[in-house]
Amino acid sequence: MSNSFARPATQTRSIKTQQKLMDALEALLREKDFDAISVPDLAAEAGVAVGTVYRRFENKEALIPLLFELWTTRSALQMETAAVKAEEVTSADLRQLLRTQMRAAYSFIREQAHILRAVHLQGRLRPQLIGEDWKQLWKDALAGNRAFLELVKDRIGQSDLDRAAEMMIYIANTALVEKALFNEDGPGYVVSAEGDAFADEIADIVYGYLSLGPA
Amino acid sequence: MSNSFARPATQTRSIKTQQKLMDALEALLREKDFDAISVPDLAAEAGVAVGTVYRRFENKEALIPLLFELWTTRSALQMETAAVKAEEVTSADLRQLLRTQMRAAYSFIREQAHILRAVHLQGRLRPQLIGEDWKQLWKDALAGNRAFLELVKDRIGQSDLDRAAEMMIYIANTALVEKALFNEDGPGYVVSAEGDAFADEIADIVYGYLSLGPA
Amino acid sequence: MSNSFARPATQTRSIKTQQKLMDALEALLREKDFDAISVPDLAAEAGVAVGTVYRRFENKEALIPLLFELWTTRSALQMETAAVKAEEVTSADLRQLLRTQMRAAYSFIREQAHILRAVHLQGRLRPQLIGEDWKQLWKDALAGNRAFLELVKDRIGQSDLDRAAEMMIYIANTALVEKALFNEDGPGYVVSAEGDAFADEIADIVYGYLSLGPA
């Protein structure tokens, strides 16, 4: 379990309190950065006392693994929901299929941006806190993608499907996340396309990559 | 000028002090996050008193624009150095050319990772502090890339060169930066390729994208 | 309420702490100026931690309205205590009555000099902090004095009783306060009379003023 710093919540009341705290945290993350949220802030938002937070969590950092868990759970659900069935893959146009997938992924990421932003930043700032759950998530994503590539291998140029699966998730994720999280006004890599058009561009990039033959 | 919060340093001694402080900051950024560096930390590393920091900089935040400037300057220099001459473009193999470029870019980013990490994080956390210099950097990069595409337009599938130039910088940057800054142990999008091999993969992705014809 | 900057103290313990802090402040004000009292000073005197001060008071300035309140409360109590009954006024010698009153007032002011000194100085230095309570105090004092003049109007020369009431409080207060607060060693308007003799002099001045006919 990644939430090794959360105290066991056995009683019904404890579980409710823990839920209230996570809900409060999520609400506050829509407004400000994790580090800018103080424990009193959190307690107030959740409607409990400061001491109660420490009865549930060893310290403030212990919330981070739970955020990761939240993200992991929602991602897994999303992956499941968005998975295409084998028969659809066979019949569909590959480029179009990728676009549909990418739109869904982008939409999901934008909805969960507040969580992902925290996970992103804190994952970088406090790598020791994040547990290993995300590795499983990554493996699942990779496996799903690998299976997908298997279904379309005759229609693509890449021959090393493992490497291609890895690369295409990497490229799509970094591109989508950057845009969804930060590309509104901050500095960085400006791109004019927005929304579905942006997702389509990324899909095309993946499509171009898959189409590529050996060097 | 982006360093509007730095106090003017006219005397030789001031300039030396300011340099000592920036050097100290850069050294500390190799170890820890900007927010984890206290003003006493910085003063100690630079070998000056706390008050001296405040004689040079209005407050701690005033260092951030200078970090941006540092990054901007170094980037501009790198772009100039790495620019390919027109005659080389004409004669070279496009895919190979992209690989060479991407390797240079990746190498540069890895060397400057400590600065870029701070610029990245603080740019997101305090967008109001970063000035507009990066926009010029972006425009220059875009213009250079656009000129490059013009030279090779007969060899690629994309017809909207403006959009393609924008997209290829975006994708290459997000991919390279993510790997260079965070992909060592943190969570995220693992990719097995390392070093030049990784840069080559990204170059291929760009190549694939450029090769692509209309949907 | 003027203590709008004091945090609400609901629990018994909070109230005790707040009382300890106010007592400590009052004790320290007997030794030094408000601005010379640091928050650590105050905390040490009260026997609490620095952070505790900030749990009770928004910041150091928030103590000033409470000082005003203290002064206001004590003044009101004193005014009530010292008020002369109508029948006493009628029968008494006016000049003697004024002396008795002035002695009581001077004695009170000397006892509360440490508070009044802070209120005086800070009221000048930070007028925005003092609330409006003192206006009520002033109105009450004026009304009481006006009523007193009404009772003795046949025995005095002044005909505009409103103006006379205002003026006599003003003159008595500035004179008594100056002497009580500062006239021990500082520069200023030396006066040889001390204690009751001084109060009697001021009473005589008021008496002389009241006796005066039109110019």
Place this chain on the structure above:
Amino acid sequence: MSNSFARPATQTRSIKTQQKLMDALEALLREKDFDAISVPDLAAEAGVAVGTVYRRFENKEALIPLLFELWTTRSALQMETAAVKAEEVTSADLRQLLRTQMRAAYSFIREQAHILRAVHLQGRLRPQLIGEDWKQLWKDALAGNRAFLELVKDRIGQSDLDRAAEMMIYIANTALVEKALFNEDGPGYVVSAEGDAFADEIADIVYGYLSLGPA
């Protein structure tokens, strides 16, 4: 000499610098409190370097005796200017004469309020710094007033002229100064009369006091 902390300024240039600093101080005192004026502030206003201030004055406190001196000098000049000649006293109406005097005094105090405010506050806060010059000023004032009373002794009720002289200066000064320095918006003893009308009221009070016979 009261300015025992000021370094001797023998050279012409030094004297000019000292004058520039005093002028700058006076200018700044029109805007803010002495304690709110920093040495860099002062140096900037005077157009000299910080170090130069310390070449002229041992420390910041050393300015205070000079402020006293300024006040003393100007007061003495004012007293001289405003002194009434013996023949005028004899012929004039006493009440009217007092009014004229009080108007002049009040007007002077209001013009010099910025200096007097500093002298007042700092005299209270740092009594050890103020030297003894003011005592001479006081003696002169007292002597002048005593001489005046001598001239009108047949027209007043008071028999102890020494005491009366002392008291009338005290009462007039505290009343006028309080109004001139602080009575605009701060807390305190509100009085509706303004300007000359206020000065006249104070003159009347003094007149009433002088008219008074023994208790």
Place this chain on the structure above:
DNA sequence: TATGAATGAGGCTTCATTCAT
């Protein structure tokens, strides 16, 4: 002599965490 950069003690304040109620 003048300059202004450098110093560092000390002030105010925050907030993660502890603990008495």
Place this chain on the structure above:
DNA sequence: AATGAATGAAGCCTCATTCAT
């Protein structure tokens, strides 16, 4: 178990004063 008052280390910053140039 819940509460919220109390704690105190640690951060940011100011400014009177010193001292190298």
